[in-house]
Every structure is written in C-alpha cells, then in structure tokens.
Amino acid sequence: MHKEQYEKLETRIIELEKKNKELEKKLLAYENAHTPPSKQIFPVREKSSSGKRGRPKGCPGSTRKFRKPDRTIKLTAKKCPYCHEKLGKPDRIESKIIEDLPRPKQTIITEFLQGFYTCPHCGKRVETKHDDLPDSGSFGNNTLTQVSLMKFQDRLPYRKIQEALERQYGLKIAPASILDFTKRVSDKLEKTYNQIIFKVRVSKYAYVDETGLKVDGKKYWVWIFVTAAETLALIRKSRGGDVLEKVLGMDYGGIIICDGWRVYPKFTNNLQRCWAHLLRESDFIGRREEEGRKLSDKLHRFYRNLNELLDSDPPGNERKAIKMNAEKNLKEILREKYKSERVVKFINKIKNGMNHWFTFVTNPMIEPTNNIGERGLREFVVQRKIIGTLRNEKGTQIYERLMTCIGTWKQQGLNTREELLSCLRS
Structure with missing residues (x-):
C-alpha cells in the first residue's frame, strides 16, 4: 500500500516539476535580463490620490501662444432675439483666438509643358x-x-x-x-544613406544593437548604429562580425557601446559594456536566489556610488584614478565565495568583460549603458509588431534607407x- 502511494507521489512530483519548468520558460519571454526597462509587461495600477486635481500650488502657469490670426470674424447683433428691439453698440467686445485645422483639400493638378x-x-x-x-x-x-x-x-x-x-x-x-x-x-535617398554610413565609420563612438526580423518568413537581423548625430539602420541575414566590418571598417578607432554579444569583443577591444544589461541580469538572479539578491544589492550600490563620483565632472587625471579604483572594488565584490551555480556563472560573465565595464569613466562623452542603441531599435520593434514580416529583400532596402534618414533628421532636430x-x- 505504501509503495503504491509512494509511486503515485513520485509520479505527481515529476509532473509538477515538468510543468514548473514549462511555466518558467514561458515567463522568461516576459521577464529576463534582456527585457529593456521601457517594456511595460503588465498594466500599471492606477494610484488613488486624495489630493485635488490640477497643477500644484506654486507651479507657474503657462498659456499657449498663438501666431497672428489669418482672419478676423466680427460677431454683432442688430436686434434683441427676445423682444426684437434694436441693440445699439455692444457693452464690450471679447477676443477669442481659435486654432483649427483646414478643411480637407483636393489635390493640385499641374501641367508641365517641358521643353x-x-x-x-x-x-x-x-x-x-x-x-x-x-x-x-x-x-x-x-x-x-x-x-x-x-x-x-x-x-x-x-x-x-x-x-x-x-x-x-x-x-x-x-x-x-x-x-x-x-x-x-x-x-x-541612396546618396544620403551612403553619406550617413561614411559619417558613422569615422565617428568617435557608436551605440550598436541588433534584433531579429522576419523577411519572407526567414530570420534576418536589424542592426542599429547610433552616433552623436546619426542613426544608421541595416537589415542583414547575419548577426556576425562581418556586418561590423562592412559598416565600420576593419580599422575602426571609435568606441562601441554594446551588450554582451560575443561578436563585439572579437571585432575590437575598445568597448563599453552595457551596465543596464548587467544590472537587469543581477536583478533577475536576485529574485530567484538569496545569494543573487545580495550580489545584486552590492552591484547596484557600487554603480550608484561610481556615478555620484562622476557627477562633478572630474578632470582627466582624476578619472583615471577613479577607473583604477572602480576596477579594484569590482574585483573585490566578485572575489567573494558563492555556492549558487547561477550566481557563479553570472560572476564569470562579469569577469570576462572586466576590461570593458569602465571605458565610460575616462570617456565622458559616452554613457555606461546602451539605452541609446535600444531606443534606436524601438521604432523597428514597433514596426515589426505592425507588419509582422517584410515580403522580400527589396523591402529591406526601402526600410533601412528611409528609417535611417528619418531617424537621423529627427536626431538632428x-x-x-x-x-x-x-x-x-x-
């Protein structure tokens, strides 16, 4: 009797463990280290407020400024609508400025007599x-x-x-x-697009990121390169280093701000690894393991203190000292003993990129995260949700040229x- 109960319980445990793994796998699609913080998975609960609506006290008011009116319409009345007697002159006249859209117009047909x-x-x-x-x-x-x-x-x-x-x-x-x-x-736009590629190639730094896109049902990759004044988009079959070589050239001397994808350190040693990815992954592990939570707290505190030191914009020699000290402190955090296999694996990942976590300290023109690159990809992610897939490679060229030029012009104001x-x- 006990043997039968034991076998039933063992079978039930195996089933539950299998189901738990399946649920965890599904959850990873919504909650993982690579999910950007801008992605809102669940609806935000509305906060109840007991305060009064409207702007707070002391907040300066603002009034919309209008340009000079295109037309003026005088509203007058000759007779009273109630007793039909003459009204004479108005007691006062109030001005109301109304801004409106023009009515839909027909197209303009132009005949060119071309010589x-x-x-x-x-x-x-x-x-x-x-x-x-x-x-x-x-x-x-x-x-x-x-x-x-x-x-x-x-x-x-x-x-x-x-x-x-x-x-x-x-x-x-x-x-x-x-x-x-x-x-x-x-x-x-071919000429303008090629000019943007050249400017990216000679840039001092580039925020680079990539995401998948279906073209005729096949997996392609959207690459984004964001510099100080340009946003370059490419759609390629490859997610490898050959794309970096073709865009930036073999002798690119600038800094690449990126995530942990392995093609970047193979292409150049002049990298800034994304701290946002690092901290998101530490949070992800921290929610599942007690050791991970402690490590995550230390990394967040370390990163916050480092940025507070840089807020005063110290000179170059001080930045070098801050960088050396930061590398030393991070190594001390990682030197502690951890039993969790997941935490140990995460620590090894940080150690493998040790030369690339603090490039931003001595190069104040770049950010410690690749959020700029992720924002550059956001338009493609939204378009991907709308269209689902591109029909053919001709469509990829249209997309990359127009998205590049429009994105660059918007970036330049x-x-x-x-x-x-x-x-x-x-």
Missing part, C-alpha cells in the same frame, strides 16, 4: 527641369514625401495610408502604388518633411 532642345553648338540634348517635376511617374514630390512619412514615421499600414489620402485629399491610390512610391523615394522633399528635388 526639349538640341544644342546647335555641341549637338547634345537639353531637357528642362523643375523642382516639382519628378524624374518619373505622374505623382508629385509632395505626394511621395507625405506617403513615405505616413508609412515610416507615422507607422501606418498601406491600407490606412490609402484611406487617409482619399479622406484628406480625395486622392485614390492602390496600396501597390504606395509601395512603388516608397521604392522611388528609397532610390533617391531637422524637419523630416522638408529634408525628404529636398532629397527628392535634388
């Missing part, structure tokens, strides 16, 4: 040009610009763009034509519409 000449001296053909006359097709540069921004900045699917154009301008265009528009815009329109007119 073609043959030079009587050299015999060469001369073709007249105009800024608003596109190289090909029957839709103007404003239409191409608007469609491209709706797709790659506003994240609208082709069907939604089709509906918006018809609603706003009465312009009926098939989704296939909209795709063709973005292809033509991509071709015009430029007007994306005017910049894109300028490229189409060139």
